[in-house]
Amino acid sequence: MAAGSTYTPIATATISSGSSYTFSSIPSTYTDLHIVISNFISAGPDDMRLRFNGDTSTNYSALLLRSSGGSLINAKDNNGTYMAWLGYASNGAGDASTHRIDVQSYANTSVYKHVVSRGNLSSGFVNLTTGMWRSTAAINSITFIPGGSSFAAGSTITIYGIKAA
Amino acid sequence: MPNTLKLISSVTVGAGGATWIDFDSIPSTYTDLKLVLSGRFDNTNNYLSIKVNGDTGLYSYVSIELTGNGSSAGAGGWGTAPYWGFGNKSSYTSNTFGCTEIYFTNYAGSTQKSAAIDSVTENNTTGANMLISAGRWQSTSAITSISVRPDAPSNWVQNTTAYLYGIKNS
Numbered sequence: 001m002a003a004g005s006t007y008t009p010i011a012t013a014t015i016s017s018g019s020s021y022t023f024s025s026i027p028s029t030y031t032d033l034h035i036v037i038s039n040f041i042s043a044g045p046d047d048m049r050l051r052f053n054g055d056t057s058t059n060y061s062a063l064l065l066r067s068s069g070g071s072l073i074n075a076k077d078n079n080g081t082y083m084a085w086l087g088y089a090s091n092g093a094g095d096a097s098t099h100r101i102d103v104q105s106y107a108n109t110s111v112y113k114h115v116v117s118r119g120n121l122s123s124g125f126v127n128l129t130t131g132m133w134r135s136t137a138a139i140n141s142i143t144f145i146p147g148g149s150s151f152a153a154g155s156t157i158t159i160y161g162i163k164a165a
Numbered sequence: 166m167p168n169t170l171k172l173i174s175s176v177t178v179g180a181g182g183a184t185w186i187d188f189d190s191i192p193s194t195y196t197d198l199k200l201v202l203s204g205r206f207d208n209t210n211n212y213l214s215i216k217v218n219g220d221t222g223l224y225s226y227v228s229i230e231l232t233g234n235g236s237s238a239g240a241g242g243w244g245t246a247p248y249w250g251f252g253n254k255s256s257y258t259s260n261t262f263g264c265t266e267i268y269f270t271n272y273a274g275s276t277q278k279s280a281a282i283d284s285v286t287e288n289n290t291t292g293a294n295m296l297i298s299a300g301r302w303q304s305t306s307a308i309t310s311i312s313v314r315p316d317a318p319s320n321w322v323q324n325t326t327a328y329l330y331g332i333k334n335s
Contacts, residue, residue: 007169012334036197036334038270038279067231067240067297094277094305098270120281120299126229128297154276158196158334160169 007034012158015039015151022054022143023159028107030161035101037087037144039155044090045124046147048099049082052113052133053141056081062131068124082145083131087119091152097121107138171195171331178325182207185216186321188329189310193273195331200311202265202327204252208319211294212248213265216312217278217302223247228282230298235291249300250284252315255322257288262325267300273307 008030011023026033037048051060058079066073066085077084087099098120105111112134119127133139144157173195176186191198204213215226226247232239250265263286269278282298302308311329315321 009169009334036270036332065231067229067242069229069242070240072231072238072240094303095301096270096276096279098268098279098281098299100268100281118281118283118297120279122227122229122279122299122301124229124299126231126297126299128231156271156334160334 010159015155016153020145024141031164032162033103034160037099040152041089041146041149043149045088048086049145051143059134065128086117088121088125173329176327178321182320185314187312196334197332198269198272199330200267203262204325205262205322206315206319210316210319212316215249228300278302
């Protein structure tokens with residue numbers, strides 16, 4: 001029996017501009033989502049944010065642990081209209097950010113949606129963030145939002161589906 | 166059906182140990198690279214060092230890190246040393262190995278090479294380390310080789326393993 005593929009690219013985008021980017025029609029057939037972002041922004045550094053299913057209500061929270069190289073920061077955001085601090089990006093030439101975001105049980109309609117993010121910007125910040133979207137709806141779209149800025153040329157985002165069986 | 170996460174090459178350190186673990190002739194056909202390392206040192210140094218495409222320039226590598234050792238957390242970074250993770254020291258509980266993952270995005274592209282580094286050690290007593298780090302190799306060349314070693318004068322001990330995976334986004 002041939003081995004199945006459990007780590008499958010669902011969608012990928014190369015983005016050169018825009019204040020946000022949305023992936024729609026995410027299928028519900030996987031167990032978890034794994035998102036890889038390499039991006040630049042037009043002005044920064046600033047954080048990467050997201051919304052699920054176009055929800056702009058105050059249904060998001062986040063917990064951040066961050067090093068800026070010289071200082072440690074921990075912070076909490078409650079009742080936000082987006083999930084914040086998933087990583088930082090800059091407009092520095094060649095200084096692409098590298099973020100990896102995991103959304104487990106994204107299609108489970110019995111639970112709120114939990115996110116773990118590792119954000120990396122070697123010129124500025126390294127983040128460990130956990131976030132929650134207080135909705136039991138299956139995630140079918142994700143909107144990525146560079147905080148206070150826009151995507152810049154050379155940005156890529158890929159969403160992978162991971163199937164437990 | 167796509168085979169997204171594909172093993173490119175693996176190394177298992179044999180009897181006698183090894184100074185460098187080398188991955189050469191890395192194909193350019195993937196999107197990202199993921200190096201997974203289970204490592205133990207034969208000395209008491211902390212960090213492992215990386216070398217990309219044979220580049221030994223100290224200013225070629227930068228990183229910002231967040232560390233913890235069970236009693237304190239630290240924020241720091243490196244601008245003149247390629248320290249990208251830990252391994253279990255020789256003084257740590259015997260037969261234990263640290264775990265490090267180094268993830269390069271767009272490794273074959275034309276921008277500088279950014280990486281996410283996660284690294285932990287474990288020791289059944291006081292003194293162990295964990296680290297998350299944002300690293301960058303400040304070259305626009307496509308990555309064709311990756312080498313890792315414990316910081317001198319340490320070497321890898323037998324049964325240290327390293328796996329290099331290619332990840333394709335389509």
